[in-house]
Amino acid sequence: MDTSGIGRRVAYWRERRRLTQGDFGALMGKSRRWVQDLEGGQRQSDPRLSVLERAAEVLQVRLEVLLSDWAIGRAAECVDASELAEIRATLHRHDVITGVFQDDPEAVGLDSLRRNVAYGWTAFQASDYSPLGRVLPPLLLDANRAAAQAEGDAQRTAYALLSLTYQLTTAVATKFGDEALAWHAADRSVMAAERSGDCVAMAGATRHLCDAMFHRGDGAAAVDLATAVAGRLEADLVDRGEQGLSMLGMLYLKATIAAAHAEARAKVPDLLEAAEASAERLGADGNALWTAFGPTNVRIHRVSALVRLNDGADAVAAAAEIAVPAMSGLPRERRAHHLGDVARGLTLAGRREEAVSTLLEAEREAPEETHCRPRTKRLVEDLRLLGAGSAEGRLRGLAARCGLPA
Incomplete structure (x- = not known):
């Protein structure tokens, strides 16, 4: 058993759970001094497994997280259950x-x-x-x-x-x-x-409700909601300048993804066109109220919609048209999310080795997005089932870093 660093790992998770040393000691049936000694390294040379199991239970983590810096590094990236x-x-x-x-x-x-x-x-x-x-x-x-x-x-x-x-x-x-x-x-x-x-707040809240709706399988209703609110608030949003135009455009982009999720293929082009009109009015990429909205975000949503419609080859072609400098100006979360969509498109197109390479690029961009997100981990699992040719070794390493069973 690798016991080095147990006290440091316990201290990390105790603080993350917002427990004082006294609180943690009480839950462990130990004194505050005992916790201080444990976290200071005085009690970890020969720890009893039962004590570590109880500590993991109190801290609501897996035992391996207390035993390995590698495991804590992976677990610490994510918001956990x-x-x-x-x-x-x-x-x-x-x-x-x-x-x-x-x-x-x-x-x-x-x-x-x-x-x-x-x-x-x-x-x-x-x-x-x-x-x-x-x-x-x-x-x-x-x-x-x-x-x-x-x-x-x-x-x-x-x-x-x-x-x-x-x-x-x-x-x-x-x-x-x-x-x-x-x-x-x-x-x-x-x-x-x-x-x-506030019309901007209303539009922002609606776009997130739309997101929640189509993830629950209510894609058609989400499209109706987003387009109805966009129509009702459009004049007020345009008057609000950058923030308003960004929220208006995001409403149409969320409606686009909801339509693709509901397999309402015929609606996707018109919704993208409406989002593009807001982006053209805006004139450039921006990040008003953390929307990352602009022409580039419209293009990456086109890729995402094509992936959800299972048009892998078209999604990959659409991604290839996005200029690298434009992508580099987006927040890390958007860039890594987009690379995950491209990897899915490559998988659908039968280009699985390239899909693995793209996922590894996403991992370099934002490890948390790749290791933590259930949708990305499902893609890794799919690639393991389908096979990735010469990329199998790299895929196994990625699966392990995502915490997937061997």
Whole structure:
């Protein structure tokens, strides 16, 4: 048994679970001094397996994560099931549901809340997912408390920030395959946006609800929702400049993917054309409110739609038309996500060795996106079943780094 570094790994996961040394000791049936000695390396030279198994249970990780730096490195990249459960529990709190906060501290200032929301979205776009599991529960509480306690224009601003917080929660839950949580958060984001009276917030919340809907199999309804809201809000969104045009374009892009998911092939070209019209009005790639919207994002959504329609060869051809400099200007999450779509297109086209190479490129771009995302891991599994020719060795290594069984 490799016992070196056990105390350091225990300390990492204790802090990630937001447990004090005293709390962890109490759950272990040990003293705070015992925890200090363990984390300081004094108690790990000959650890009892039963103690390590109990520590793994308390910390809600697999035993191997406490025994290997390689395992902790892989596990630490992702938002894990325990953190998703804590986010869900926060949404179920009575004060979050009712908006009645009794005997609670004063609401966080709107400037501070705005900075914290920006931090969360920036981390997401950088594929830096591991902090989000810890950040989102207190951020959800702060945003709900601010919306409940503010008044007048400040309250409308607070509700817009609350909607953005729920939208981030939806994006994280979708990324990690928790469709029920994504739906729940998206529904809350729409309600908060409506309370804000802000057309940009309404459009942003709707695009995430659309995302949650088609991931649950409601693609046709998602298309109807996105296009109806786009039609209702278009004039107001255009008047809002970069933010409004970006949200309008993203509504049409989400409708495009939902249509492809529902196999409504005939609707895809018109929806892409509508998104392209917003991109042309915008004039260049941008990242207003973390949308990464612009002409390049329209092109990568075309690739994604073709993949979902199982048109692998067409998807690969469409990807080849996207200029490399344009791709390099997008956030890491978008670039790695796109490479995953290209790898799927190559697989559909029977070019499996190239698909493995593309997944390895995605891994270099953003390891977290490749190792953590259920959709990408399913593609790795598919390639293992289909066979990857001369790329088999590289594929096995990638599968191991994704935590897939040998």
